Amino acid sequence: MAATDRAARALDRRLDPLRAWPSAKPPHGWIRAVRDALGMSTRQYAARLGVSQPQVVAYEKGEAEETIALANLRRAAEALDCELVYALVPRRPxxxxxxxxxxxxxxxxxxxxxxxxxxxxxxxxxxxxxxxxxxxxxxxxxxxxxxxxxxxx
Structure with missing residues (x-):
């Protein structure tokens, strides 16, 4: 078995649990969904994140439109005591x-x-x-x- 074949199979095994994960995000994005579920206002979240309230709105809009920078999404997740999970999951093995x-x-x-x-x-x-x-x-x-x-x- 070639090294690249072994590498592909090993990566496939690691990705298998993610293939079953629902890929649909909430309509307004994860940041807003988690913030709302925690009962946190944009003002309160802005204070935790160390940004202005309009910046929180921009983060939420950016996530919903898929234009937010990954570093900003990670910071937003951390301020919500969340882990950002990022992966490319091939549609097929x-x-x-x-x-x-x-x-x-x-x-x-x-x-x-x-x-x-x-x-x-x-x-x-x-x-x-x-x-x-x-x-x-x-x-x-x-x-x-x-x-x-x-x-x-």
Whole structure:
């Protein structure tokens, strides 16, 4: 097993619990939802955060519009005695994303080669083509994964 494959599988295991986490944030954002749940006014929160009341409103608006800086969101969370949880969670397992990319590249290459081979009446079909496709995919996945993301195939 390649080191990158092990790394992808290890990261997938760490991300599994997050995949089930609901990604929908409250309509006005987490800052306001937690502040409201704690019964804290914007004035009181501003004092805890060490900013002006209009700055609190700007933070809440920025979070709701997804324009707040991550550092400011972390400070806002800390002032609410909250932990900011930040992660990029792939929609599918990383190994599946890598395999799909390798398949797409291989299929594009085989299509180009197939056209040339048909012109020369040397087309490979059926089980031989499937075997060749599997070998090419495996070769891509065993190699440097960075090659998978080059636009030039």
């Amino acid at each position: 990383l190994a599946e994303i890598l395999r799909q990319r390798a398949e797409d590249i291989t299929d594009a290459r085989l299509a180009r080669m197939g056209h040339t081979m048909r012109l020369e009446n040397q087309e490979v079909t059926g089980p031989d083509l499937r075997r060749q496709r599997d070998l090419m995919i495996d070769d891509l996945l065993r190699g440097k994964l960075r090659r998978l993301w080059d636009d030039a195939r």
